[in-house]
Amino acid sequence: MQDITKINLISAEMLRQQIDNNPDLIMINVLSEKYYNDCHIKGSIHIAFENLLEKVSSWDKDKDIVVYCATSTCDRSKKAYQLMQDLGFVNLSEYAGGIKEWFIKGYETSGSCALPYLHEPAN
Numbered sequence: 147m148q149d150i151t152k153i154n155l156i157s158a159e160m161l162r163q164q165i166d167n168n169p170d171l172i173m174i175n176v177l178s179e180k181y182y183n184d185c186h187i188k189g190s191i192h193i194a195f196e197n198l199l200e201k202v203s204s205w206d207k208d209k210d211i212v213v214y215c216a217t218s219t220c221d222r223s224k225k226a227y228q229l230m231q232d233l234g235f236v237n238l239s240e241y242a243g244g245i246k247e248w249f250i251k252g253y254e255t256s257g258s259c260a261l262p263y264l265h266e267p268a269n
Contacts, residue, residue, distance in 0.1 A: 153224065153227050153228075153240050154227075154238060154239045154240065155239065155240055155241075155242055156212060156239040156240065156241050157241075157243070158241070158243050158247055158248055158251055158253065161173075161187075161212060161239075161241050161248075162253060164210070164212070165187075165189065168210055170209070170210060171210045171211075171212065172191065172209055172210065172211045172212070173187055173189060173190035173191065173211075173212045173213075173214065173241075174190065174191055174192075174193050174198075174202075174211060174212070174213045174214070174226070175187070175190045175191070175192050175193075175214060175215070175245070176193060176194065176195040176198060176213055176214070176215050176222045176223055176225075176226040177192075177194070177195075177215050177216055177220075177222065177245075178194055179192060179194065181216060181245075181261065182194075182257075183257060184257050184258060184259060184260060184261045185245050185249060185255050185256070185257040185258070185259035185260075185261065185264060186245060186255065186256055186257060187214070187245065187248055187253070187254070187255060187256075188254040188255055188256045190214070195215075195222045195225060195226055198226055198229055198230070199229060199233075202230060202233065202235075203233055205235075207233070207234045207235050207236060208236060208237060209235070209237060210237045211230065211235060211237065211238050211239070212238075212239045212240070212241050213226040213227050213230065213238070213239075213240055213241070214240070214241040214242075214243075214244050214245065214248075215244050215245070216244045216245055216246060216263065217243075217244045217245075217246040217247070217263070218242050218243055218244060218246075218247065220244055223240050223241065223242060223244065224240060224242070226240075227239075227240040245264070246263060246264055249264050250264075250268075
């Protein structure tokens with residue numbers, strides 16, 4: 147595994163710019179289907195962390211990809227980043243704020259966004 151200190155982090159604002167300027171950008175929500183269906187960044191795809199290896203191993207390693215999960219304390223996106231980096235993906239970023247930060251900032255989402263964790267105050 148790669149050293150996690152070498153993760154290429156992207157902020158919510160930087161991700162919004164990427165979405166606007168890069169039509170080929172792939173955003174992967176690595177949460178369970180229940181969480182993805184409730185609320186995700188509009189245009190993102192769902193690949194649960196448990197299925198990531200089998201789903202992306204044959205992809206072009208040069209694709210622009212952002213992985214994200216629920217909150218800044220969720221570690222699934224970090225693990226997904228590490229896995230994909232180990233597979234040889236080179237244009238990879240992690241949006242560590244997760245869907246909760248995205249939702250709180252009022253950025254475009256899909257789903258009802260009704261799960262309680264999205265509405266709890268930040269610690």
